[in-house]
Amino acid sequence: VTRVLALLAVMLLAFPALAVEPGEMLKDPALEARARDIGQALRCVVCQNQSIDDSAAEVARDMRRAVRERLAAGDSNDQVFDYMVARYGDYVLLKPPFKLGTLVLWLGAPLLLLLASSAIMLAVLRRRATAPLPPLSDEERERLRTLLGRDGSAVAPSEAQRSRGVSSGPGKVSPLGPSALGRDDA
Amino acid sequence: MSRRLLFLLPLATLALMAGFFAWSLMAGRDPAAIGSAMVGRPAPKLDLRALRDGDKPLTDTLLRSGKPVIVNFFASWCTPCLAEHPLFMRLAQREGAVIIGVAWKNKPEEARAWLARLGDPFLHAGLDLDGRTGIDWGLSGVPETYLVDGNGIVRFHFRGPVTETEVRDTILPFLRDGKS
Numbered sequence: 282v283t284r285v286l287a288l289l290a291v292m293l294l295a296f297p298a299l300a301v302e303p304g305e306m307l308k309d310p311a312l313e314a315r316a317r318d319i320g321q322a323l324r325c326v327v328c329q330n331q332s333i334d335d336s337a338a339e340v341a342r343d344m345r346r347a348v349r350e351r352l353a354a355g356d357s358n359d360q361v362f363d364y365m366v367a368r369y370g371d372y373v374l375l376k377p378p379f380k381l382g383t384l385v386l387w388l389g390a391p392l393l394l395l396l397a398s399s400a401i402m403l404a405v406l407r408r409r410a411t412a413p414l415p416p417l418s419d420e421e422r423e424r425l426r427t428l429l430g431r432d433g434s435a436v437a438p439s440e441a442q443r444s445r446g447v448s449s450g451p452g453k454v455s456p457l458g459p460s461a462l463g464r465d466d467a
Numbered sequence: 468m469s470r471r472l473l474f475l476l477p478l479a480t481l482a483l484m485a486g487f488f489a490w491s492l493m494a495g496r497d498p499a500a501i502g503s504a505m506v507g508r509p510a511p512k513l514d515l516r517a518l519r520d521g522d523k524p525l526t527d528t529l530l531r532s533g534k535p536v537i538v539n540f541f542a543s544w545c546t547p548c549l550a551e552h553p554l555f556m557r558l559a560q561r562e563g564a565v566i567i568g569v570a571w572k573n574k575p576e577e578a579r580a581w582l583a584r585l586g587d588p589f590l591h592a593g594l595d596l597d598g599r600t601g602i603d604w605g606l607s608g609v610p611e612t613y614l615v616d617g618n619g620i621v622r623f624h625f626r627g628p629v630t631e632t633e634v635r636d637t638i639l640p641f642l643r644d645g646k647s
Binding site: 326366367368370372 | 501502504505511572597598599602604605606608
């Protein structure tokens with residue numbers, strides 16, 4: 282049982298496999314950590330959607346080496362990114378930069394959400410603002426009384442809700458109060 | 468009335484998407500295409516040992532000779548390189564184009580044997596065994612071809628084998644007009 286538990290623990294603790302080989306790593310752990318940060322954010326140019334750290338492709342390995350060589354030469358992270366973008370374009374960045382060409386990418390979804398929610402909001406407001414229903418005719422009043430019983434004070438859906446087909450909430454309302462229409466659900 | 472029109476919205480969305488997908492298929496849009504960031508910039512450094520025995524090493528001066536040059540990265544193990552090879556032979560022999568070949572991740576003796584077998588279109592040939600120069604040039608694989616003008620500015624960058632059409636429509640006009 283302990284063996285199974287140990288195996289489970291190992292499986293839970295396992296890191297996703299990286300393609301970075303021990304031989305490529307920098308001696309300086311701080312520089313190597315920066316190289317990893319950069320490598321995770323750079324896209325392998327021959328794989329559809331893998332970072333260069335995740336890819337076993339030859340070019341990805343060359344790019345990892347280039348990243349480390351630049352870091353060792355004293356480049357900042359941004360300088361390394363600039364070096365790669367100058368050669369491979371924005372394609373090489375897994376996270377696209379915020380600029381005119383990518384505006385739709387960044388703002389499209391939030392904008393659509395805003396548009397949809399405001400459209401729904403507008404529709405709801407408009408529905409609420411519709412004029413109150415005309416008062417009941419004598420015939421309807423009579424039918425209502427028979428439906429509700431003699432005293433006319435039973436718990437029942439409001440006319441407003443009933444006439445719209447909205448399910449009733451709990452509450453005691455007078456069935457004969459059309460003046461309250463359109464307000465009881467506010 | 469306007470509410471009725473609202474029901475057309477899903478249909479319109481569908482039509483829009485169908486149109487986009489149809490266009491993608493017809494126009495040959497390739498979402499995997501990297502494009503090139505090199506075009507319009509000065510060519511990166513060229514500092515390579517010669518592929519052929521007795522040749523001088525390749526340096527930047529080759530790219531700033533005042534004459535347009537073609538830089539072709541190739542390898543003997545690369546099949547598309549085989550496909551484009553006759554076009555470079557023709558450009559070298561008939562048009563007198565200056566073509567710089569770079570054997571990329573290729574054992575020099577294998578690259579030399581490949582050129583000996585098929586013909587050697589390269590005025591200068593260098594060796595990029597470890598792929599360092601390739602990264603510096605924004606290479607994603609072989610074959611890739613750069614057209615560099617007389618001032619050392621990259622004017623075109625082909626990822627993948629050059630085709631007959633590209634020779635006719637791009638390379639030949641570049642060689643003609645790029646001469647200064």
